[in-house]
Amino acid sequence: MDTIKNYVETLFLEFPNTQEVQRAKQEILTIMEDHYLALIDEGKSEHEAIGQVISEFGSIDELREELEFATREKEPENAIAEAEMYHYLTERKKDTRGLSLGISGCLLAVGVLIGLSISGAEMFGFLLFFIILAISVGIIIYYGMQFSKNGLVLNDRYVPVELNKEAQKLKQGYQKSFQISLVFGIGLCVLSISPIFLFQMFTYAEYGIPVMFFFLAIGVFLIIYGGVNYASFDKFIKEKYFIADEDALGPNAMQAKYGSSAQGKHLLTRIYWPIVTLIFLWFSFSSNEWGRSWLIFVFAGIFYTILEALFVKK
Known part of the structure; x- marks a missing residue:
């Protein structure tokens, strides 16, 4: 049987x-x-x-x-079209590339500063440092905002079964690229210390530090770029409704994930942390135990995870 x-x-x-x-x-x-x-x-x-x-x-x-x-x-009328998914993934890739470049640029700026300072050009090093840093931070802010806006048009819309299968195929096809970027990225980060030992053999160990930051910049770029792009496919795989922000689920996504407990989960999200904050302030002012009262948030976070799990639709 x-x-x-x-x-x-x-x-x-x-x-x-x-x-x-x-x-x-x-x-x-x-x-x-x-x-x-x-x-x-x-x-x-x-x-x-x-x-x-x-x-x-x-x-x-x-x-x-x-x-x-x-x-x-029975598919909802607002189901996501295949062309919209491809557009989202293309824009997401551009935004991820920008964020990765910005973060790597910050590391590169530190390497330039140290390298020029060692060479005796401290003022020029500081000038280049702030220029590269300003450009990198600007890139991070711009692409970070674009990154957040990218999925808003798809938020809380139904992901058809065919689209889910297509996303799984795309993710499987990208897996090799993800593995290569992850391996080389982690490898460069681990090996970034090696230039210091290499230059130390010629009694110029300090010159290995800027090279180390150069290796780190490339490694971090590969890890972020490959990892975020690989995770982008999960937006169309793991849930029935597209979730642009995991901390702000739409009504459809909330209902699909929590079922009949959706209203209770929504209420918990709105009142839990304000209540925890009030308890923290009351305890801190009444006992004057500011050095230990922050632990309230630690235990509150653990308890919130337990409560949230109870609401998840089985």
């Missing part, structure tokens, strides 16, 4: 976990189990009965078409 159950579970792995799918799965399982018991009563062995039940079941193609059609019929 377990073999039949496992067979039916395998057949339905590709379908979304909806009420229609669960109902169809239960009906098929009931029919197959009844047929199996009838064959056993006829004197068939367990293996013969299981083999005959599975062989007589036939193809699931017709059922697949019916279920996929039913799913398409």
Whole structure:
């Protein structure tokens, strides 16, 4: 009997976990189990009965078409189109490249300052340091704002099953690039200390420090760029509704994630931390234990995680 159950579970792995799918799965399982018991009563062995039940079941193609059609019929009108997903991923890649360059530029600025200071050009080093730093911070601010705005037009909109599958294919195709960028990025960060030892062999160890920051800048760029781009596909894979900001779920995403507990989770989000802050201020002023009262936020964070898990839709 377990073999039949496992067979039916395998057949339905590709379908979304909806009420229609669960109902169809239960009906098929009931029919197959009844047929199996009838064959056993006829004197068939367990293996013969299981083999005959599975062989007589036939193809699931017709059922697949019916279920996929039913799913398409019930998709919300604001479903995300494939072109919108590709546009989002393209813009996200541009913004990620800008953020990565900005962060790497800050590291490079430090390396330039140290390198020129060692060479005796301290003032010129400070000048270049502030110029590169200002440009890098400006890039971070600009692309950071673009990064936040990029997903707003898709926020709380339905992710169709076909789009989910396409995103999974894209993520799988990008996996090799992600692994390469991660390996080389971490490798450069680990090996960034080696120039110091290399220059020390020629009694110029201090000249290895700016080279170290150059290695770090490249390594950090590769790690951030590859990691963020790889995670971008999850926006269309992990949830039924697109979530632009994990800390501010839309009504549809909230309902899909927390089900009937969505209103309770929304209320918890709005009142929990203000109450914790009031408790912190009351305890700190009344006891004058400012050195220890900050622990309230630590325990509150742990307790919030536990409460949030209780609201998640099972």
